[in-house]
Amino acid sequence: MRRPIKSSRRDFLSLGLAAAGMAGLPLMPVRRSFAAGAAEFTVLSDGHLMLPLGFSYPDVPQDELKAMLAAAGQPVDSLAPDCNVTMLRSGDRLILFDVGAGGNFMPTAGKLADSLAAAGVEPDEVTDVIFTHGHPDHLWGLIDDFDEPVFANAGFHMSAVEWQFWTDPETVNVMEEARxxxxxxxxxxxxxxxxxxxLFAPGDEVVAGVEAVDTAGHTPGHTSFMVHGGGDPVLVAGDAISHPLISFEHPEWPSGAxxxxxxxxxxxxxxxxxxAADKAAIIGYHLPMPGQGRVERTDSAYRFAPDA
Structure with a gap:
């Protein structure tokens, strides 16, 4: 069931203005690397988003939500989720999972180019870009200020369902006004x-050692990726799990996104x-930088256990 979003273009304008208020703050490139067998993951910062709380979780018990956030020392009127782009070096491949927001979505995001430079990586070195989905903070960094593809030598990979949705001329007509x-x-x-x-389907090996996992719902073809071959598997989750408290303590709460x-x-x-059962590692796009950790069961639900 597609739920009408209770928002308007004004919501997005106010969201952008809130972000612009922070745009003058210096944002240093952030990255974290860790080995996985012969491969190496590097999580690169694309900055962060600024989202009104009511836009992100409009249909949940607001008092309970704000009490949970306050108890964790988090703001109760807005969210500022990190944007973590995962880079994987494996054999002769240099793979990016998503490409960030680019320069035309939100002033606090679109920092991937700086993070790549800080990591000593040129865009031309990227061999593969694998998309979790087509939302702006994951896709719009595909092009530069001149509308040219940033990753000139890369092959691109996307779920066939996701590709069909975003390239269908009718999609714009069925989207909510604000989107x-x-x-x-x-x-x-x-x-x-x-x-x-x-284009790939769930269960396909997108590139060697990278399995497509169907996590539709956030978008029609949203896909996470299980990376094998380095001891414990690592799931690059995209936005299937997006908040370090809410997604784990109340996975049954609907997300406005x-x-x-x-x-x-x-x-x-x-x-x-x-x-939780497989004890697989996870990298979440919007979990606190570097988004890396594991899922643990609790008496009532789950918790996110960040890796040291």
Whole structure:
């Protein structure tokens, strides 16, 4: 069931203004690296978002939500989730999972170029870009200020369902008003890589050692990726699990960011159950930098246990 978003373009304008108020603050490139067998993960910062709390979780018990955030020392009127782009060096491949927001979405995001430079990586070195989904903070960094693809030598990979959704000319007509720009921006960017895209299905090995895991709900073809071959598997989760408290303590709460809220809840609960049982590591795009940790069961739900 696609839930109408109770917001308007004014919500996004106010969101952008709140972010612009922080735009003057210096944002240093942040990265964290860790080995996984012969491969190496590096989590690169694309900055962070600024989201009104009511936009992110409009349909949950507000008093309970604010009490939970306050008890954890977090703001109770807005969220500022980190944006963590995962880079994987494996054999002769240098892989990016998502490409950040670029310069035209939100002033506090779009810092991937600085983080890559700080890590000593040139965009031309990237061999593969694997998309979890087509939202602006994951896709719009595909192009530079001249509307040219940033990663000139890369092959691109996206779920066939996700590609179909964002390239369908009718998508903009069925999107909520506040998100029509998402559809327009995705379509224009994906058109630039149409001759370089590899479309995959859940369960496929996208590149060697990288398995596509169906985590639809946030978007119709949202995909997470289980990386094998380095001891414990590592799940690059994208936005299937997005908040270090709410997603774990109340996975049954609907998220305002999910295209299909019911499917998003089912996906989140099944994924948490699998990760807790398998003790697999996770890297979450919007979990606190570097987003790396594990899922543990509690008496009532789950908790996120960040790795040291």
């Amino acid at each position: 029509k720009t998402f559809a327009v921006g995705a379509a224009s960017r994906l058109a630039l890589i149409a001759d370089r895209i590899n 999910d295209q299909d809220t019911g499917m998003g809840i089912r996906t989140r609960m099944a994924l948490l159950d699998r990760l």
